[in-house]
Amino acid sequence: MAIKFEETGDGQYILDVCGYSCPHPQMYTKKALQKMCDGDELTLIFDNPSSGESIQAMLDNEGNELLDKVQGDGSFTWKIRKGA
Amino acid sequence: MKNQEATTATSLDLDTGNKFIDWFSQKQNRHAATIMGLVAICSAWALSNDMRWLYLLVYVWFGLIYGMFLQYGRFCMASAVRDLFAVGVSRMAVGVMIALCLYSMVAAVVNISGFGTFHPHPLGWHIIIGGLIFGFGIIFTGGCASGSLYKTGEGNMASALVLLSISFSQAFFVNLGDWSDKLAPASWTASALDKGMPEELSVEHGWFDQFTAGYIWDLEAATLADMMNVTQPIAKYFLTDSLLVTILPASIILVVLYKAYYCKGYLRRQKIEKQGMTCHLGGVWSMITSSKNTAIAGIGLGIFSGLHVWATGALRESYGIFNFGELLEDMGHTAGLSIQGTVFDPGYWYITTQEAQWGAWVMENVGMDMRSNIFFGMDNGIPNPLINAPGFMSIGIILGAATLALLRREFKWKIPNMETAFFALAGGLLMGIGARIAMGCNIGAFFATVANGDISGWMFLLGMVAGGYLGVQAFNFWMNWRTSQIDDCPL
Numbered sequence: 001m002a003i004k005f006e007e008t009g010d011g012q013y014i015l016d017v018c019g020y021s022c023p024h025p026q027m028y029t030k031k032a033l034q035k036m037c038d039g040d041e042l043t044l045i046f047d048n049p050s051s052g053e054s055i056q057a058m059l060d061n062e063g064n065e066l067l068d069k070v071q072g073d074g075s076f077t078w079k080i081r082k083g084a
Numbered sequence: 085m086k087n088q089e090a091t092t093a094t095s096l097d098l099d100t101g102n103k104f105i106d107w108f109s110q111k112q113n114r115h116a117a118t119i120m121g122l123v124a125i126c127s128a129w130a131l132s133n134d135m136r137w138l139y140l141l142v143y144v145w146f147g148l149i150y151g152m153f154l155q156y157g158r159f160c161m162a163s164a165v166r167d168l169f170a171v172g173v174s175r176m177a178v179g180v181m182i183a184l185c186l187y188s189m190v191a192a193v194v195n196i197s198g199f200g201t202f203h204p205h206p207l208g209w210h211i212i213i214g215g216l217i218f219g220f221g222i223i224f225t226g227g228c229a230s231g232s233l234y235k236t237g238e239g240n241m242a243s244a245l246v247l248l249s250i251s252f253s254q255a256f257f258v259n260l261g262d263w264s265d266k267l268a269p270a271s272w273t274a275s276a277l278d279k280g281m282p283e284e285l286s287v288e289h290g291w292f293d294q295f296t297a298g299y300i301w302d303l304e305a306a307t308l309a310d311m312m313n314v315t316q317p318i319a320k321y322f323l324t325d326s327l328l329v330t331i332l333p334a335s336i337i338l339v340v341l342y343k344a345y346y347c348k349g350y351l352r353r354q355k356i357e358k359q360g361m362t363c364h365l366g367g368v369w370s371m372i373t374s375s376k377n378t379a380i381a382g383i384g385l386g387i388f389s390g391l392h393v394w395a396t397g398a399l400r401e402s403y404g405i406f407n408f409g410e411l412l413e414d415m416g417h418t419a420g421l422s423i424q425g426t427v428f429d430p431g432y433w434y435i436t437t438q439e440a441q442w443g444a445w446v447m448e449n450v451g452m453d454m455r456s457n458i459f460f461g462m463d464n465g466i467p468n469p470l471i472n473a474p475g476f477m478s479i480g481i482i483l484g485a486a487t488l489a490l491l492r493r494e495f496k497w498k499i500p501n502m503e504t505a506f507f508a509l510a511g512g513l514l515m516g517i518g519a520r521i522a523m524g525c526n527i528g529a530f531f532a533t534v535a536n537g538d539i540s541g542w543m544f545l546l547g548m549v550a551g552g553y554l555g556v557q558a559f560n561f562w563m564n565w566r567t568s569q570i571d572d573c574p575l
Contacts, residue, residue, distance in 0.1 A: 001567075002335065002493055002570050003567065003570060003571070003573060003575070004572075005573050005574060005575050006573075006574075014386065018538060019501060019504075020504065021226040021227075021240055021243070021498070022160070022163060022166070022178075022226035023163075023166050023167070023170050023171075023223065023226060023556075023559065024226075024563075025168065025181065026170065026171050026173075027170050027171060027559070027560075027563060027575065028563075030171050030575050031563070031567075033575065034575060035574060038472075047496055047498065048226075048240075048498075049158060049238060049489075049494045050158035050160060050163065050235070051156045052158075052174070052517075053176075053375055053377065053378065054163060054167045054171060054173050054175065054269075056242075056375075057167075057173040057174075057175040057374065057375065058167075058171045058172065058173050058388075059105060059174065059348060060353070060374070061345070061349040062172075062173060062349070063349070063352060063353075071493065073493060073496065074239070074493070074494060074495060074496025075496065083262070
């Protein structure tokens with residue numbers, strides 16, 4: 001159950017931090033976004049509900065856009081576009 | 085006409101019935117209802133045995149409420165400190181300040197009406213040191229003391245490991261053996277012996293006893309109002325305890341948080357070029373309301389924390405007692421009492437000491453001597469977990485959080501991997517040690533303390549913030565090393 005971060009296509013990335021609780025998901029999301037270029041998209045998968053609140057606030061602060069949110073049974077898949 | 089009304093009423097009843105069946109047919113809803121049903125049945129059973137169990141049940145019910153608000157707002161003080169330094173997010177720090185202000189206002193009303201249960205903490209360097217160790221630990225556990233409880237309720241077993249670690253590390257730490265004597269200064273040993281404590285406590289043996297009797301007991305403990313000799317009730321409770329000690333510093337912290345973490349993003353999002361006072365006031369309001377869940381949880385926790393003090397205070401007056409131990413003795417449960425006939429019974433939201441009692445109860449039951457120390461032997465006792473009132477508050481928090489998490493489809497059993505399990509145990513160990521040195525955790529040593537006009541709580545926060553900062557640096561270092569070890573992970 002290691003962290004998974006990879007480029008799946010042109011400007012498309014996936015970060016899977018399922019199984020990890022705070023502070024891993026938000027810190028890895030920040031780190032992943034730093035590695036991406038403006039306009040790139042990240043599919044983030046996590047299952048620690050409290051991290052979602054922090055990630056949402058972090059995206060707002062840094063001008064990144066949350067394109068989509070899907071909630072499964074205890075896990076979350078968010079689509080994020082890195083802002084300029 | 086009457087027939088038509090009757091038909092409409094019947095169809096509404098059927099509709100409501102069908103909706104209920106639909107709701108109940110979903111597994112998560114059924115589990116949530118089962119938890120609440122079991123709490124109701126157990127409460128009724130306890131009261132039917134002896135109405136005085138009401139005292140214990142108040143802890144359970146407030147625990148349920150705390151658990152629901154904590155889960156609803158993902159309210160965790162570890163996140164308040166950690167997210168500031170780790171990801172530049174002030175959401176939780178803001179929520180804590182809102183809760184603190186409201187708690188202090190309700191506490192002022194409760195204290196003025198004579199039902200207060202709070203006792204100020206001795207003021208000394210130990211609070212900052214304990215806060216620092218605690219603050220370092222919470223970065224690795226992923227939650228503070230109450231945060232770990234609500235996350236356990238969400239099915240997070242790493243948080244359950246944190247609770248386990250906090251429980252045993254505290255029990256072990258307050259009962260350190262003779263080998264730890266050399267760590268205590270001679271002045272502490274002499275001062276502890278001067279107190280003329282009962283022989284069975286052997287206060288000259290064990291670091292924590294000498295720390296308690298030889299250092300802590302020699303310190304002053306008073307609220308700011310008491311230090312300033314403010315006696316007029318309004319001036320004492322509202323103007324000094326609430327306004328001066330809590331609301332004013334909390335407001336300053338909110339302004340600092342706004343300037344340091346929120347202002348830049350707010351101005352960009354609002355496309356504001358010309359800044360003025362109105363714009364910044366709007367920004368502060370936007371920061372407070374940016375996470376509705378956190379703000380609502382802050383309001384709820386603040387108000388109910390105050391009401392909890394009132395409810396326990398009113399029950400104590402009604403039963404004519406100062407401590408739950410007196411009720412337990414009347415009911416014939418004397419085995420877990422301290423030599424003073426007391427048990428731990430703060431009368432307000434508190435987390436760590438009851439967990440230490442759980443650990444000590446297990447250790448005692450496997451044959452260890454856990455009572456020849458001041459912490460358990462003289463102050464808190466080691467009651468059976470089934471009659472440990474504050475312990476049930478912690479269980480209430482877990483159950484309240486589990487109920488809401490199930491209803492919100494956020495409950496998920498999560499078994500930790502080795503890395504998370506190690507951090508949970510190691511961080512929990514530090515949290516336990518820090519909490520005992522500081523005489524409480526982020527709730528008992530900070531939240532409840534500041535809200536009741538005791539400035540020692542701000543000292544704990546100072547230590548916790550410093551520990552949190554160091555913890556984030558250490559965690560970053562670990563994270564960078566960890567990702568460098570994973571193949572195909574370009575982080």
